[in-house]
Amino acid sequence: MLTVSGSPHIHGDSSVKKIMYTVVMAMVPAMLVSVYFFGLDALRVLLISSLACLFFEWLIQKYLIKGPVTINDGSALVTGILLAFNVPSNLPVWILLIGAFISIGMGKMSFGGLGKNPFNPALVGRVFLLISFPVQMTSWPAPKLLFGSITSTDAMGGATPLGFLKEGLKNQTVPELMKDMPDYAMELIGFIGGSLGEVSVIALLLGAIYLLAKKVITWEIPTAYIGSVIIFTGILWLVNPDMYISPVFHLLTGGLILGAFYMATDMVSSPISSKGQILFGIGCGVITILIRIWGAYPEGVSFAILIMNAFTPLINRGFKPKHFGEKIQSA
Amino acid sequence: MGILKTFTLGGVHPPETKLSADQAIEVLPLPKQAFIPLNQNLGAPGTPQVAKGDEVKVGQLLAKGEAFISSNVHSPVSGKVLKIDNVMDPSGYRRPAIVINVDGDEWETDIDRSENLLKEIKLSQKEVIEKIHQMGVVGLGGATFPSHIKLMVPDGKKADVLIINGVECEPYLTSDHRLMLEKGDEVLVGTTILMKGLGVDRAIIGIENNKPDAIRNMTELAKAYPGIEVCSLKVKYPQGGEKQLIKATIKREVPSGKLPIEVGAVVNNVGTAFAVYEAVQKNKPLFERVVTITGKSVEKPGNFLVRIGTPVKELIEKAGGLPEDTGKLIGGGPMMGKALLSVDTPIVKGSSGILMLREREAKRVEVKNCIRCARCVSVCPMGLEPLLLAQYAENEMWDEAEQEKVMDCIECGSCHYTCPSGRPLLDYLRLGKSKVGQIIRNRGKK
Numbered sequence: 001m002l003t004v005s006g007s008p009h010i011h012g013d014s015s016v017k018k019i020m021y022t023v024v025m026a027m028v029p030a031m032l033v034s035v036y037f038f039g040l041d042a043l044r045v046l047l048i049s050s051l052a053c054l055f056f057e058w059l060i061q062k063y064l065i066k067g068p069v070t071i072n073d074g075s076a077l078v079t080g081i082l083l084a085f086n087v088p089s090n091l092p093v094w095i096l097l098i099g100a101f102i103s104i105g106m107g108k109m110s111f112g113g114l115g116k117n118p119f120n121p122a123l124v125g126r127v128f129l130l131i132s133f134p135v136q137m138t139s140w141p142a143p144k145l146l147f148g149s150i151t152s153t154d155a156m157g158g159a160t161p162l163g164f165l166k167e168g169l170k171n172q173t174v175p176e177l178m179k180d181m182p183d184y185a186m187e188l189i190g191f192i193g194g195s196l197g198e199v200s201v202i203a204l205l206l207g208a209i210y211l212l213a214k215k216v217i218t219w220e221i222p223t224a225y226i227g228s229v230i231i232f233t234g235i236l237w238l239v240n241p242d243m244y245i246s247p248v249f250h251l252l253t254g255g256l257i258l259g260a261f262y263m264a265t266d267m268v269s270s271p272i273s274s275k276g277q278i279l280f281g282i283g284c285g286v287i288t289i290l291i292r293i294w295g296a297y298p299e300g301v302s303f304a305i306l307i308m309n310a311f312t313p314l315i316n317r318g319f320k321p322k323h324f325g326e327k328i329q330s331a
Numbered sequence: 332m333g334i335l336k337t338f339t340l341g342g343v344h345p346p347e348t349k350l351s352a353d354q355a356i357e358v359l360p361l362p363k364q365a366f367i368p369l370n371q372n373l374g375a376p377g378t379p380q381v382a383k384g385d386e387v388k389v390g391q392l393l394a395k396g397e398a399f400i401s402s403n404v405h406s407p408v409s410g411k412v413l414k415i416d417n418v419m420d421p422s423g424y425r426r427p428a429i430v431i432n433v434d435g436d437e438w439e440t441d442i443d444r445s446e447n448l449l450k451e452i453k454l455s456q457k458e459v460i461e462k463i464h465q466m467g468v469v470g471l472g473g474a475t476f477p478s479h480i481k482l483m484v485p486d487g488k489k490a491d492v493l494i495i496n497g498v499e500c501e502p503y504l505t506s507d508h509r510l511m512l513e514k515g516d517e518v519l520v521g522t523t524i525l526m527k528g529l530g531v532d533r534a535i536i537g538i539e540n541n542k543p544d545a546i547r548n549m550t551e552l553a554k555a556y557p558g559i560e561v562c563s564l565k566v567k568y569p570q571g572g573e574k575q576l577i578k579a580t581i582k583r584e585v586p587s588g589k590l591p592i593e594v595g596a597v598v599n600n601v602g603t604a605f606a607v608y609e610a611v612q613k614n615k616p617l618f619e620r621v622v623t624i625t626g627k628s629v630e631k632p633g634n635f636l637v638r639i640g641t642p643v644k645e646l647i648e649k650a651g652g653l654p655e656d657t658g659k660l661i662g663g664g665p666m667m668g669k670a671l672l673s674v675d676t677p678i679v680k681g682s683s684g685i686l687m688l689r690e691r692e693a694k695r696v697e698v699k700n701c702i703r704c705a706r707c708v709s710v711c712p713m714g715l716e717p718l719l720l721a722q723y724a725e726n727e728m729w730d731e732a733e734q735e736k737v738m739d740c741i742e743c744g745s746c747h748y749t750c751p752s753g754r755p756l757l758d759y760l761r762l763g764k765s766k767v768g769q770i771i772r773n774r775g776k777k
Contacts, residue, residue: 003659003693004423004670006758008744010345010502010688011696014751019704073699115700115752267704272716323714323736324340324574325587 020074026207033203034196037143038089050080052100082122085197099125140193161253166298173242187252198255208261217265224281225260259301269309276319283308335565338575341712342567351632365640366677368428372469374400390439402477403467405616407638410434421662443613459528466610471602475681482528491595493534498571501664504684506621507601511545521604569743626687628654644674658693661686696753707746717746721759737763
């Protein structure tokens with residue numbers, strides 16, 4: 001029997017599964033660093049979050065939707081790891097389970113599953129937890145090394161550098177506060193308080209290079225996002241360095257790098273065209289800084305990405321890729 | 332060598348799998364029976380000029396293309412007309428064809444069967460076009476558009492360059508490659524004839540750099556032909572698409588919905604140039620062509636000079652028989668070819684290759700949800716949004732599909748090829764094209 005179907009008759013080697021497990025691989029360095037800095041707590045959060053996301057997806061697909069179960073496509077695992085990356089390592093288990101349920105249930109499955117969700121599922125879960133359990137979500141453990149005995153006085157417990165800054169600026173200037181903050185090198189390797197996956201800029205960049213090389217993400221969104229943060233905070237810093245901290249600080253602290261490379265780039269919830277992606281990235285950058293500097297929260301990456309996710313359909317409408325033969329050239 | 336030229340928008344790079352690239356062209360023995368469809372060109376079918384029981388010679392006119400876009404069909408064999416009946420052609424439809432019982436190999440006497448290279452072109456521009464028309468030459472790249480029409484530049488337009496397509500960007504296929512190696516001079520004379528017919532003094536032969544031997548050979552030979560240059564191109568599918576090739580070689584962009592002549596270019600295939608040489612210099616109608624027979628399980632992949640009307644199975648036998656694990660039989664390449672229903676299908680003017688895909692390769696991958704990764708958008712050589720157009724087609728939103736330029740789709744299949752969710756994007760786009768095309772035609776009638 002011969003198969004008869006329309007062309008093309010061959011298929012490239014890409015698949016959803018391959019893409020998802022490439023993302024998982026890219027997150028391995030940050031996972032290792034998180035376990036190194038936050039110990040077994042980090043491992044516990046990573047495992048529970050991942051397993052819970054897989055479990056809830058299975059439960060919903062099998063018993064609510066009664067359709068095919070697709071938990072081995074890797075997407076629930078990615079959501080699980082990203083959710084873990086976005087919470088403190090000492091988050092109580094029951095809160096983490098609620099976060100996983102909201103991520104998968106509300107963020108993903110209620111819209112029709114993978115590909116249909118307008119928002120990044122992990123961020124939906126994260127923001128839900130942040131609003132519902134603000135205390136637990138913002139009490140950060142100080143990093144303590146899994147091996148070795150270095151305890152740094154620079155490593156502040158109880159607050160992230162961004163939180164410390166926001167609180168401190170109420171009655172102190174930036175240069176005064178800088179004395180009590182970890183130096184840039186510490187922030188670069190991640191020896192600071194924060195959600196477990198966001199602390200190490202180096203580990204995140206390693207994975208990001210891998211994602212770019214594997215063409216799972218493209219340069220537009222991260223570049224526009226980070227670039228607009230640098231420009232925006234740079235201008236403020238030049239105008240008044242007593243009130244506004246340097247762009248380097250903004251780059252190295254909080255969830256900017258994690259957000260720019262791993263969450264804003266989520267293909268499902270970000271724009272299609274190159275131009276649209278650049279606008280999306282700029283929007284993320286501007287909103288992040290508006291919240292960080294003038295908002296009620298010390299950090300704005302999650303909110304910024306979710307807000308821009310909501311604009312994605314509109315951006316897709318307004319920013320089309322360049323058509324071939326659109327611009328009439330003379331012979 | 333600087334940066335290799337190529338087109339700028341989209342494109343993919345499927346495994347080249349040119350299994351038969353080193354196999355010289357062999358002559359396939361004559362079939363016992365030949366099945367010659369009356370319509371082997373884009374456009375209207377020809378009108379039969381013979382009847383049941385007639386004795387015919389090789390090269391005799393079998394069907395006359397009377398409509399404007401139509402082409403003559405000549406007998407590829409000598410023998411007796413058995414019947415004119417419906418026969419399944421490569422499209423899968425049963426259409427009128429002339430069936431001939433082959434007897435000997437008696438050619439029309441005015442065909443020059445010698446191997447001598449004739450460089451001097453004796454015919455005038457007008458006579459060249461007429462000759463190409465008479466000899467039934469059509470575009471051999473696959474589209475089978477009657478070649479003489481391409482040479483008749485519409486009023487108000489002007490051609491300044493002829494582009495010869497030696498790209499052969501489809502994986503597996505090697506017939507054009509072999510022609511450029513073995514019949515380089517003939518191709519170049521054919522190119523010169525086409526230049527004369529078109530009234531231009533410049534021609535560019537575009538060849539992808541996965542055929543360095545062909546580039547070397549053609550560049551060397553082209554020195555003796557004024558106005559012809561060889562352009563080496565970076566390997567990228569679908570560079571053989573007219574608009575892509577024009578963009579790659581002369582950086583001009585054919586406007587949406589327009590023909591290449593809009594930017595002063597006309598594109599012809601290497602195989603067509605060879606057929607034009609034979610038609611004009613040797614008085615030989617188009618009744619045979621080079622066909623690649625290939626596939627990963629095929630015992631002896633090769634390139635054969637095949638008479639039109641030969642059933643595909645004879646070609647398969649010559650290549651070592653149909654492999655047991657064959658899951659799909661394709662007329663043409665794997666990206667744009669058509670799946671054939673049967674091994675009895677005849678070779679026609681547009682048959683560039685016969686590809687046997689293994690069972691495993693023949694099956695489509697499981698279709699999953701679109702994850703909006705936009706890879707289809709980034710590979711589309713026409714700058715379309717296949718995911719969006721597929722959605723419009725699925726929901727029968729034809730106005731929106733037209734607005735988003737579904738008619739610009741060249742059906743190269745890069746979107747479906749690259750989709751991680753295995754979505755049949757091109758199937759939907761074809762549906763969209765046919766519906767929107769219908770709507771546009773009806774609009775014109777009012």
